[in-house]
Structures are given as structure tokens and as C-alpha cells.
Amino acid sequence: MIDKDLRVSVCSVQRWRQTWGEGGPRALRSQGPASLSRLSEKQFAQLEAEPVKGPTAHGWEDQRWTLSRVKTVIGRCFHLTYTIQGVRKLLVRNGWSRQVPARRATERDGEAVAGWVKEVWPCAKGSRR
Structure with missing residues (x-):
């Protein structure tokens, strides 16, 4: 029962x-928690400074930060290996959350997007075979 x-x-x-x-x-x-963080508070403070530099400073072309990319930065800076779920738990434990835009960009060009979807996307998508 x-x-x-x-x-x-x-x-x-x-x-x-x-x-x-x-x-x-x-x-x-x-x-307490099943495992302690392997990053010290000082190291986590250093890690928090990395996103400010931007993904391009770390070798990525677009402006997205993903868990995989944060995992790579941790490995490069601190020579530690985390799993993707471990990175998520580390960030959540320290007050970070998933960020999603509340609305579309004001600079968005609807005609350009529609043209891209009509002309470029079919070529990029390819056939199912």
C-alpha cells in the first residue's frame, strides 16, 4: 500500500x-545529492563567463548554446568529462534554465522566409530514398 x-x-x-x-x-x-559537483564554485564562475564570449569564440558558426557545446567547453577549459544529462543537472543546480524566445524577431522578413522554404528547403531536405 x-x-x-x-x-x-x-x-x-x-x-x-x-x-x-x-x-x-x-x-x-x-x-544530500547523490553526487557532488566536480566543478568548484570558482570554476563554475569561470564557466559562466564563457557564454558571454559567444559561440564563435569557441569555434561554432551560429549563436546557439546547447548542452553539447557547454559540455565541450567544460572539457576544453577544465579537462573534465560530463554527460549531457550531467551538464543539464549542473546548470539547473546553479540556477540556469532553458531559454526560449518569447516572440519572433521584429526584423523577420516573412517574404524571404517563404522564398527560402519554397526554393532552398526542398533541395536541402533531399528525397527520402
């Missing part, structure tokens, strides 16, 4: 009960 209410396995409930029996309620307290 408890396992279904908490949406955990029966084994977890049994392990919690055993832990509680051996150490009381204090034994069930959180031990």
Missing part, C-alpha cells in the same frame, strides 16, 4: 523500514 502511494518499489519500502528500525527517524534523513 505504501509503495503504491509513494510510487516506489516494495524493496525500497522494506529498506526504509529496516533503516528506521536500526537508526530511528534520523536515519531516514536525506544524505
Whole structure:
């Protein structure tokens, strides 16, 4: 019953009960995050300065920052290897969030976009075969 209410396995409930029996309620307290950040606060401050330089300073042609690119910058600057999910967790843990434009750019040229979709996109897309 408890396992279904908490949406955990029966084994977890049994392990919690055993832990509680051996150490009381204090034994069930959180031990903190499963892993500590491998970047120090000073290193993370250095990492935060990198996006200001822009992706072109790091060798990318467009102006997008992706998790993969942040992962590459971490590897180049600090000689550490993170997974994509590890980079996401690192950024979220330090207050970063996914950024999405609220509206379209005011400089957008609708006719140019329509022309590109009609003429260039079919060639770039290619056939399915």
C-alpha cells in the first residue's frame, strides 16, 4: 500500500523500514545529492563567463548554446568529462534554465522566409530514398 502511494518499489519500502528500525527517524534523513559537483564554485564562475564570449569564440558558426557545446567547453577549459544529462543537472543546480524566445524577431522578413522554404528547403531536405 505504501509503495503504491509513494510510487516506489516494495524493496525500497522494506529498506526504509529496516533503516528506521536500526537508526530511528534520523536515519531516514536525506544524505544530500547523490553526487557532488566536480566543478568548484570558482570554476563554475569561470564557466559562466564563457557564454558571454559567444559561440564563435569557441569555434561554432551560429549563436546557439546547447548542452553539447557547454559540455565541450567544460572539457576544453577544465579537462573534465560530463554527460549531457550531467551538464543539464549542473546548470539547473546553479540556477540556469532553458531559454526560449518569447516572440519572433521584429526584423523577420516573412517574404524571404517563404522564398527560402519554397526554393532552398526542398533541395536541402533531399528525397527520402
